[in-house]
Amino acid sequence: MVKIVGIGGSLRSNSYSQQALKLAAQRVEAIGAEVEILDLRSLKLPFCDGESDYSEYPDVERLRATVENADGLILATPEYHGSLSGVLKNALDLMSFEHLDGKVAGLISVLGGQANSNALNDLRVILRWVHAWVIPEQVAIPQAWKAFDPEGKLLDAKIQERLDRLAESLVQNSEKLR
Amino acid sequence: MVKIVGIGGSLRSNSYSQQALKLAAQRVEAIGAEVEILDLRSLKLPFCDGESDYSEYPDVERLRATVENADGLILATPEYHGSLSGVLKNALDLMSFEHLDGKVAGLISVLGGQANSNALNDLRVILRWVHAWVIPEQVAIPQAWKAFDPEGKLLDAKIQERLDRLAESLVQNSEKLR
Amino acid sequence: MVKIVGIGGSLRSNSYSQQALKLAAQRVEAIGAEVEILDLRSLKLPFCDGESDYSEYPDVERLRATVENADGLILATPEYHGSLSGVLKNALDLMSFEHLDGKVAGLISVLGGQANSNALNDLRVILRWVHAWVIPEQVAIPQAWKAFDPEGKLLDAKIQERLDRLAESLVQNSEKLR
């Protein structure tokens, strides 16, 4: 059974990245894979200081072990200042090849304004740097503040469809590539 | 008098980014500009949560005000996983257009391995996103662990020269563009 | 008097890049700078072969000399496959530092689909590589096939305004930086 871990790069209480991640995760489960979401809002992670001792922060080890034991990842980030959030990059900085090498990843970004791919592009290159695979399917959700209904569903069926295809491709290809 | 603020994107105690930043800052001073270094190791900054209330962290306001009052910036970052550090991105995420718009910036990266420009490229685009200028001069310091002598001077005179030119261009062009 | 050269990266007969370039050029002229458009559809340029002899193609020399004698550049490109056109990159490949160093550039892209910044980002980094400056203002025109009226004017006044601001910033800053 394929195991997918989702990580959302926003700490905002009503985060649209976390919401988009949840919708993708639901599709992952619906097609029979296992999914676990690591919510950076509840994990207690330090800033990465380039050293190796984070023993005061047991959630660093939890992050690393959960990712290492997964086959695939979904990373969802707000696009801040034309790139991924520092929060998500810092979580990635706390991991290394041994945790990320060979993972298959699907990428989602949410934006306050019009569509753009900077955060997705930067994440694609970052993941290559740790020897992960990034699937071709990716989703950018523009004007995220008006993209969801009060129940957290996407108003635009095409975007939901793209999230579904991302989830399906991720599960299928995590299986093929492991 | 031109005011330059330097920000180093590493929290490591013996950080090479901070050392490279210091060398560039010395040249900025030597040619008659004012320079202040904001050391993220001594500032107490939170993770950016996309909200606006950071009143518990007075250093957020200090970061913002110092940058807003400057003409130019030097940003120095380790290249982690093929991009800038999450620590530096998070510091940038805590600021917005009102603090960064129109600033002139010079970029430095340090790497454990061979030369590469990913962190510099990503920073260049990020700074454009907040309407800052980035000067063409930039410096990547490969194999930083063997680049400095015990007094913190660069062993390769060409790299020092490039840092000097970056500092000179930054000061001259901050003056022209303000 | 500031001299600006515009280069459009599309060879299509009814090119939207060329049209957007023309509108920006009109604003450059309106504020008192000189502007010349090099239309790659009428220049006879070869593929760059990494060698130096293009004597059979006098337009190579014309391209180089025109750019070298300018203060600033406007580059307009269609976004093809998530980057600038090969046609425009090839024209840039035919030039070197001596022609492009120190120029100030403004960037425009046109897209068939929704907004995106890949071509603009790639161009920004490419121009840095030849020691040019790129102004923070840039314009991406999404769904270009429905962006212009039959007279070639932009239907969305905000995009026209952004082209105007790009032209104004380019002229002012070419003057400051030369």
Added chain:
Amino acid sequence: MVKIVGIGGSLRSNSYSQQALKLAAQRVEAIGAEVEILDLRSLKLPFCDGESDYSEYPDVERLRATVENADGLILATPEYHGSLSGVLKNALDLMSFEHLDGKVAGLISVLGGQANSNALNDLRVILRWVHAWVIPEQVAIPQAWKAFDPEGKLLDAKIQERLDRLAESLVQNSEKLR
């Protein structure tokens, strides 16, 4: 049997990209896959004009059909001005989703100066745009003018090893992903 097509992005007579491509192709054959190299120096391709009629240039159809019938691609490019060559981008511009969708690609760049990844990064994003997969393995060959011996072999065994691993990963994963 896996079919791989190699395309080199340089027209230089003694092209190092073509040489690196040849070495990777030899490894592809050695492990039992089929390989065909499309040499852009002998194909007669036009500049892409964004239209669809290239009937005067039968090599456009040959390029498209060869790529469409392959499982995987090796793209090798010189890094010109901090990106891939215009020549290679133009060849990609002449193709579309129907030819490139779902292909698995491995990337090589050669540089005159020190190591850098710009051309590789740009290619990685471009290939995603046409729904291709790019394997994590990639090779940048710095100072290419002194990288090969007179017989065309790489002097640095580690780089040859990286080319071999790229070829092996490409073949294995083209098989898994098709």
